[in-house]
Every structure is written in C-alpha cells, then in structure tokens.
Amino acid sequence: MATVTKTGVMGLFRETDVAADAVDRLNRSGFDHSDYEVLTGIPYPEDSFGEGRVSHRLYAFPFIGAVCGFAIGLLLTAGTQLSWPMVTGGKPILSVPPMIIIMYEGIMLGAILFTVIGIIFESRLPIFNRKLYDSRISEGWIGVVVNNPVERLDEAEQLLRQSGAEEIVSDSTGSGRRTGVGWIDE
Amino acid sequence: MQDRRDLTDAKINRDLLNFALVTPRWFWVVLLFLFAILGIAVYAYAMFINYGQGVTGLNRPAMWGFNITNFVFWVGISHAGVMISAILRLTQAEWRRPVTRAAEVLTVFALATAALFPVFDTGRAWRIYWSFPYDFARGIWPNPRSALVWDPSAIFTYLSSSAMFVYIALLPDLALARDRSAGWKRTLYSMLSLGFRGTSRQWRLQTIAGILLSALILPVFVSVHSIVSFDFSMALVPAWHSTIFPPYFVIGAVHSGVSAVVTLMVILRFAFKLEDYITPDHFDALGRLLIVVSTTWFYFFIVDTIYALYTRESVEVEIINLRTFIWPFNLISVIFLLTAYFIPVPLWLFKRVRRSVTWMLWTSLLVNVGMWLERFMIITPGLALKQPLTYSWGEYIPQPAEFALVLGSFALVATGVFLFAKFFPIIPVFDIKEGQVLKAEVKIGRREVPAVIRD
Numbered sequence: 001m002a003t004v005t006k007t008g009v010m011g012l013f014r015e016t017d018v019a020a021d022a023v024d025r026l027n028r029s030g031f032d033h034s035d036y037e038v039l040t041g042i043p044y045p046e047d048s049f050g051e052g053r054v055s056h057r058l059y060a061f062p063f064i065g066a067v068c069g070f071a072i073g074l075l076l077t078a079g080t081q082l083s084w085p086m087v088t089g090g091k092p093i094l095s096v097p098p099m100i101i102i103m104y105e106g107i108m109l110g111a112i113l114f115t116v117i118g119i120i121f122e123s124r125l126p127i128f129n130r131k132l133y134d135s136r137i138s139e140g141w142i143g144v145v146v147n148n149p150v151e152r153l154d155e156a157e158q159l160l161r162q163s164g165a166e167e168i169v170s171d172s173t174g175s176g177r178r179t180g181v182g183w184i185d186e
Numbered sequence: 187m188q189d190r191r192d193l194t195d196a197k198i199n200r201d202l203l204n205f206a207l208v209t210p211r212w213f214w215v216v217l218l219f220l221f222a223i224l225g226i227a228v229y230a231y232a233m234f235i236n237y238g239q240g241v242t243g244l245n246r247p248a249m250w251g252f253n254i255t256n257f258v259f260w261v262g263i264s265h266a267g268v269m270i271s272a273i274l275r276l277t278q279a280e281w282r283r284p285v286t287r288a289a290e291v292l293t294v295f296a297l298a299t300a301a302l303f304p305v306f307d308t309g310r311a312w313r314i315y316w317s318f319p320y321d322f323a324r325g326i327w328p329n330p331r332s333a334l335v336w337d338p339s340a341i342f343t344y345l346s347s348s349a350m351f352v353y354i355a356l357l358p359d360l361a362l363a364r365d366r367s368a369g370w371k372r373t374l375y376s377m378l379s380l381g382f383r384g385t386s387r388q389w390r391l392q393t394i395a396g397i398l399l400s401a402l403i404l405p406v407f408v409s410v411h412s413i414v415s416f417d418f419s420m421a422l423v424p425a426w427h428s429t430i431f432p433p434y435f436v437i438g439a440v441h442s443g444v445s446a447v448v449t450l451m452v453i454l455r456f457a458f459k460l461e462d463y464i465t466p467d468h469f470d471a472l473g474r475l476l477i478v479v480s481t482t483w484f485y486f487f488i489v490d491t492i493y494a495l496y497t498r499e500s501v502e503v504e505i506i507n508l509r510t511f512i513w514p515f516n517l518i519s520v521i522f523l524l525t526a527y528f529i530p531v532p533l534w535l536f537k538r539v540r541r542s543v544t545w546m547l548w549t550s551l552l553v554n555v556g557m558w559l560e561r562f563m564i565i566t567p568g569l570a571l572k573q574p575l576t577y578s579w580g581e582y583i584p585q586p587a588e589f590a591l592v593l594g595s596f597a598l599v600a601t602g603v604f605l606f607a608k609f610f611p612i613i614p615v616f617d618i619k620e621g622q623v624l625k626a627e628v629k630i631g632r633r634e635v636p637a638v639i640r641d
Contacts, residue, residue, distance in 0.1 A: 041195060041362075042620040043389035054390040062402060076319055080327035088331075101336045101413065108406045109343040115398055116350045120380065123391045125357075127381025135365035137384055140195035140619075 009153050009170040010039075010132045010145040011160030016048070019142040022163035023049045029159055031146065036156075039133065039143035049142075061118030062111040069110020073103030134169055141166075193462060195619055199362065202615045205458050205607060207367055213608060220601045227594020230587040231306065239309045241587040245580030248569040252588035253307040255562045256595050259442070260300030261341070261414050262435075262557065263599075266443020267293025268348055268407045272400035281471045283617045284463045287355065288454060288603075289447045291612065293348045295602030296446075299595050301341055306591065333416040340413040344406050351399050357382045358392060358616040411439045418564065424501040425568035430493065434486040441476070441483040441526070442557035448472050448550035450603065452543055454612060463613055466541035473540030477531060480553070484527050487560075501571070509567050518559050526556025 013019035019038065026036055033052035047053050077099040085093045120126070132145050144165075146156035157168055193201075205213075233241045244251050267289035274282030305311045317338070319327050328335045360379035367375055382388060412432035419431035428434075448469065455464040494502040509515045530549040539545040572579050606612065628635050 037383075037385045037387075039384045040386075040389065041384055042616050042623060043393050044386075044623075046386070046390055049386070051386050054387045056387075056391065056394075058391065058394060058398070062398070077330040080319060080330065083325045084327060095331045098331045098336065101416075102330055102339050104409065105336075105339045105343040105406075108402065108409070109346065112343075112347040112350060112399065112402050112406070115395070115402060116354055119354055119391050119395045123382075123388045124385075125380040125382060125388070127383070131381065131383060133383050138195070138362045138365050139199060 006153050006170050007150065008132045008145055008147045009157045009160065009168060010134065010143050011157075011163065011165030012134055012136060012167045012169065013142045013144065013164070014140075014166055016044070016142060018164045019144055020049045022144050022160055022165065023051055025159045025163050026144070026146065026156065029155070031152070031156065032148075035148040036144060036146045039137050039145060041138040041140055049144075056122045058115070058118045058122050061114040061121075065110035065112070065114025065117075066107045067110070068114070069106035069108065070103055072110070073106025074099070076106070077102050130171070132169060132171060143169075193618070193622055195622075198615060198618055198622070199366065201460070201462065202611045202613050202618065203363060203366055206363055206609055206611055207371070209608070216604065217601070220597050220604065223597035224594055224601065226590050227597065230590035230594065233587050234306065234309075235311075241585060243581075243583040243585045243588065245582055246578040247571070247573055247580065248566055248582035250307070250565050250569060251582055252562075252584050252592055253303045255558065255565055256592055257300050257303035257307075258414060258435075258561045258565065259558050260296045260303070260595060260599070261411060262439035262442045262561070263446045263554075264293045264297035264300060264344070264348070264443065265407060265411055265436070265439035266445075266447045267291070267296075268344075268351070268400075268403050269440050270444060270447055271351075272404045272407070275396050275400045276404075279471075280621065281468055283621045284460070284613045285447065285451065285468060285472075286617070287352070287614045288450050288612050290348060290352045290355070291603055291606050292443075292446060292450055292599070294345065294352055295599045295606070297341065297345045297348065298602070299598050301338075301345065302598075303591075303595070304337070333413070333420045336413045337417055340406075340410045344403075344410045347399075347403050347406055351403060354392075354395050354399065355614065356610060358384065358389075359611045359614060362615055363611065408436055411436045418568075423568050424499070424571070425494065425505040426564075428490060428493065430486060430490050434483075434490055437479065437483045437486055438557065438560065441479050442554055444472060444476055444479055445530075445550040445553035445557070448476070448546050449554070452547040452550075454607070455543065458607070458612070460613065463618060466543065469543060469546045470537065470540045473534045473546060476550075476553075477534050480527055480531050484531075505567055505571055508571055509563060515563065515567055518563060522556045522559035522563060524556070525552040526560055 011019075011022055013022065023036070023038060027033075027050060036051070038049045038051045078094055081093055081095070087093065132143075134141070134143055137143050144160060146153060146160070153170070157170070160168060230241075242251060242253075270289040271282070271286040273279075274286065305314050308314065317328055317335075321327065330336075357379060360375050361382040361384065364372060364375035364379050412435065415431035415435035418426035419428055421427060451464050451468065451472075454460055491506065494506055509519055530553050533539045533545065533549055539549070566582060570582055603612075
C-alpha cells in the first residue's frame with residue numbers, strides 16, 4: 001500500500017470536558033485556533049471547548065442583497081412603466097405606491113438570498129477537498145482535528161492521545177471518513 | 187413544559203432518520219392513495235383545458251369561485267410554517283424544536299399549491315408566461331399598478347425564501363443522513379449537505395442563520411397575505427373594499443395555518459411513532475397559541491362586519507343580508523362560525539382537550555373546514571350579489587371539476603410533505619439533540635423544575 005502523506009489528525013472524544021482539555025493542551029502548546037477544528041454533532045455554545053470565537057461578516061450580506069433587490073425592483077417597476085408610457089387619467093407615468101410594494105418584495109428577496117449565500121460562504125461550504133471526519137460525531141462524539149502546521153502533526157497526535165482521546169484518526173492510517181461534495185470514502 | 191424524556195443521540199438518530207432511510211410497505215399504500223386522488227384532480231384539470239372554464243359553475247357576476255378560494259386558503263395555510271418557526275426561534279421557545287421543520291415544509295408545499303390556482307383560473311395556463319416581464323422586443327410588460335402583479339411578486343419572494351430557509355436549516359441533518367445511508371442516497375445527501383462536518387464555525391453560522399433568516403422572513407410573511415388581501419381590498423367591489431382586510435387576512439392565515447400544523451403534527455406523531463418527540467406538551471402550547479390567534483381573528487371578523495353595517499350603505503347591508511339570511515350562504519355562515527371559532531375555542535380552554543392528541547386533531551381539522559368556508563364567504567358573496575342590470579343575474583353553483591381540484595390540492599400538499607418526510611428528516615434531529623444537552627433540572631424547595639441552559 002502506498003504511503004499517504006499525513007495532512008491532518010483527529011482525536012475522537014466521548015466526553016465534552018475531555019475534548020475541552022485536549023483543546024486547552026493544543027492552545028498551551030502553541031497551536032493557533034486556526035490550526036485545528038472541533039467537530040460536534042450539535043451546536044454547543046460558542047467557545048465551549050476553548051476553540052475561540054468565530055468571526056464572520058454574515059451581517060453585511062443582507063444589506064448588499066437588499067440594495068441589489070431594491071435596484072432590480074426599481075428597474076422592473078420604473079423601467080417597465082417608462083418603456084411603455086401610457087398616461088391613465090392624466091396621472092403621472094410613474095405610480096410610486098405600487099412600485100414601493102414590488103420594490104419591498106425585491107429588497108426582502110435580495111436580503112434573504114444574499115443571507116443564504118452568506119451563510120454558505122461563511123460556513124466555508126461547499127467543501128470539495130477531502131476533510132477528516134467520523135460518523136460517530138453525529139452520535140455525540142467530539143472530534144478535534146488538527147490540520148496545521150503539517151510538521152507538528154505528530155506532536156498534535158501525541159497531545160490528543162495524552163488528553164484521553166478514545167481513538168486517533170488520520171488520513172495516513174486510512175481510517176476515518178472524509179467528507180466532501182459528491183463523494184465520501186471510508 | 188413538563189414532559190422531559192432522556193434520549194440518547196443514537197436513539198434520536200434511529201427514530202428520526204428511520205423513515206428517510208428505510209421504506210416500510212405502508213409508504214407505497216399511502217403514496218398510491220394520494221396519487222389516486224391526484225389523478226382525479228388531473229382529470230378534472232384536463233377537463234378545464236379541454237372544455238375551458240365552462241366546466242366550472244362560474245357565471246356572471248360571480249367570476250371568482252373555488253379556484254380563488256383555494257388560492258387564498260393555501261396561502262393562509264402557508265403562513266403557519268414560517269410564523270411558528272420564525273417567532274419561536276426568535277423568542278427561543280424551547281417547545282419549538284420538533285415543530286419547526288414540519289411547519290416550514292408545510293409552508294413550502296402549501297404555497298406552491300396555492301400558486302397553481304390563479305394559473306388554473308386564468309383558463310389558458312400555457313400562456314401564463316405572458317404575465318412575466320420578458321418581452322423586450324415589443325416592450326410589453328406586466329402593469330405594476332395592478333394588485334394582480336404585486337401578488338406573484340410577494341408569493342415568489344415568500345416561496346423562494348421559505349425554500350431557502352428550509353434548506354439551510356436542513357444542512358446538518360443532510361450531513362447526518364449522509365453518514366447513515368448507502369448507495370445513491372449517500373451520493374444525494376453528500377451533495378446536498380455540501381460537505382457539512384459540524385465545525386464550530388458551521389454551527390455558529392447555523393445558529394445565527396436561524397435567527398437572522400427568521401427576522402428577515404417575518405416581514406415577508408406579513409406582507410404576503412396583506413398583498414393577497416389587496417387583490418380584494420384594492421378593488422371597488424362592495425364587501426371587498428375594506429381597509430381592515432390586510433390584518434384580517436394575516437390573522438386568519440395564522441389561525442388556519444397553526445391549526446394545520448397541529449393536524450400535521452398529529453399525523454406525523456402517529457405515522458412515524460414520534461411519541462417521544464411530539465408530546466402532549468406541544469399540543470398544549472399550540473392550543474394556547476390558537477386560543478389567542480383565533481380570538482384575534484374573530485375580533486377582526488366582527489369589526490369587518492360592524493364597519494359594513496355602521497355605514498348603512500345599501501349595498502354593504504345587502505351583502506351582509508345575503509351572507510346571513512339567504513340560502514346557501516346562511517348555512518355556510520353558520521358552519522364556518524361554528525367550526526372556525528365557536529366549537530374549537532371553548533374546547534381549547536380545557537387543558538384536558540389541549541393535551542389530548544385526538545381532540546386536537548379533530549378541532550384543528552374543524553378550524554380548517556371553517557377557514558376554507560370563510561375564504562369562500564369573503565370572495566363569492568361580494569360578487570354574487572345581484573346587480574341592477576338583470577343580464578348579469580347568474581348563480582354560481584360549484585361543479586364537480588371544482589370539487590375535484592379542491593380535493594386534489596389537499597392531496598398535492600399531503601404528497602409533497604409526505605415525500606419530503608420520506609427523503610429528509612421531518613423533525614430537526616440536531617435541534618432535538620441540542621434540546622437534550624441544554625435541558626436541566628433546577629431544584630426549588632422540594633421540587634425539581636425543568637429548566638433550560640442558555641448561551
């Protein structure tokens with residue numbers, strides 16, 4: 001069997017406290033928050049494991065979407081009335097109150113669409129490359145995956161073991177499931 | 187909320203994913219039954235296409251009948267989902283967990299079904315593209331001054347938003363299904379889950395998404411039924427031209443929608459053996475909510491009637507007279523008031539009724555019988571009133587094809603929800619697990635009281 005270069009190592013834990021201890025050890029040993037990931041089957045309160053708070057720009061997305069939606073709404077309503085300028089009862093060509101209704105829907109649709117795009121983008125999805133994963137995580141186990149730096153992965157493995165990891169999984173061992181869009185392998 | 191069951195992650199996975207991954211024999215029986223009803227509706231619609239609107243009972247002056255009633259009714263039902271889901275998420279109501287997804291899915295399928303009926307009612311559905319803003323060559327566009335153009339824009343926004351809302355909230359459960367499936371299903375779930383792994387970042391974004399999307403969808407939810415009410419209130423038809431219609435329609439939609447969610451929850455509980463997840467506590471909470479919602483709806487109904495009478499405008503008084511005393515509207519009025527309010531609400535005042543799954547099923551069904559009739563009573567009598575010109579004194583008598591389409595619409599929504607439940611967890615698995623982790627017991631004096639840990 002060909003040797004596989006190790007690109008990550010994952011410690012699997014049954015207990016939340018033990019996983020939090022492992023993350024503490026990684027932090028103390030100089031691993032940065034961006035070097036590892038904590039995988040869980042449910043949303044724990046932020047920073048429960050000491051993995052740091054998540055910074056994101058999700059809140060900017062709805063605003064951008066709302067502006068785009070407004071522009072499209074304006075184009076559809078004002079543009080269409082101006083392109084077929086039919087005077088009705090001597091009233092102005094542009095009838096603003098109904099335009100507001102359609103522009104409002106445009107604003108909301110744009111905001112929601114961009115929020116959804118933002119959620120996917122900020123969640124770093126979709127994942128196309130191989131990532132370490134184990135299906136036991138969805139049964140309540142906790143995975144601590146160290147990805148960087150590659151030259152310290154052996155040290156990270158030792159730390160995870162010493163912290164009480166029930167099992168260590170790495171891509172060089174060939175075990176562990178790796179997820180990605182369109183395929184999964186064992 | 188007193189019912190707290192200790193459930194392991196493995197049991198939750200097994201219980202809630204079972205139907206998505208294993209196909210019992212009764213699935214095919216139910217599907218066949220639903221398809222049979224749909225077949226009848228398709229035949230009825232083929233009659234529409236073949237013979238035209240003549241197969242309906244529409245006749246001057248009543249040119250809107252069952253199709254538009256169905257449209258308004260299903261838009262109303264669709265309001266439950268997001269209303270329940272969004273408000274309960276925003277208020278972090280703990281009992282929302284098993285309810286939200288079913289409600290959201292009901293929204294999507296009810297709204298998609300609703301959108302079909304104006305298309306049917308146009309008579310020539312294959313020319314529906316004429317109403318799209320596409321004709322650059324001739325410069326002919328839909329007229330944005332018409333309420334009939336606002337309506338599709340609102341429904342399109344609400345439908346696409348709700349579908350996206352469902353999908354985003356479904357991502358973690360798609361990943362879970364991916365982990366537990368094989369073959370083509372695994373490929374499908376793998377692609378749909380986008381490689382979701384449950385990192386802290388992904389969960390954090392999920393949590394924010396639930397709240398942010400709820401906050402964004404709520405104004406859409408209010409606008410949609412308001413705009414649907416504009417179809418009527420912006421017209422100068424007596425009994426329709428009322429400023430109270432937008433809130434009246436919205437609250438009516440919530441009333442019928444929440445009742446539909448109760449019905450759906452009972453069916454899901456029975457069909458998928460979800461007694462550990464959908465408990466009498468949930469029905470109790472929904473029952474309390476319904477008392478408030480239905481009484482508010484009834485208040486608007488009374489105000490609408492009083493407004494019509496107070497002006498003493500002859501045509502308004504004639505329509506109230508038509509609705510109240512003239513056959514068959516008098517009978518329909520009595521049925522809709524009894525079923526939408528006077529039978530269920532007094533019953534819901536009793537805790538025993540609210541906690542009884544059987545009682546909640548029947549009372550919620552009654553509400554929707556009543557609310558369908560209420561829609562009909564809003565739309566048709568206003569048009570059916572005999573006008574001064576005698577050539578338009580026709581009667582609207584609904585025909586079998588219209589009844590078939592009503593039946594078909596129920597089958598279509600049921601099929602959509604049923605097939606969704608077949609392929610995806612209809613109860614949010616991760617949400618239930620989170621509820622298990624966050625629950626706690628607090629000792630106060632000699633009692634242990636259920637509590638919830640909050641971030």
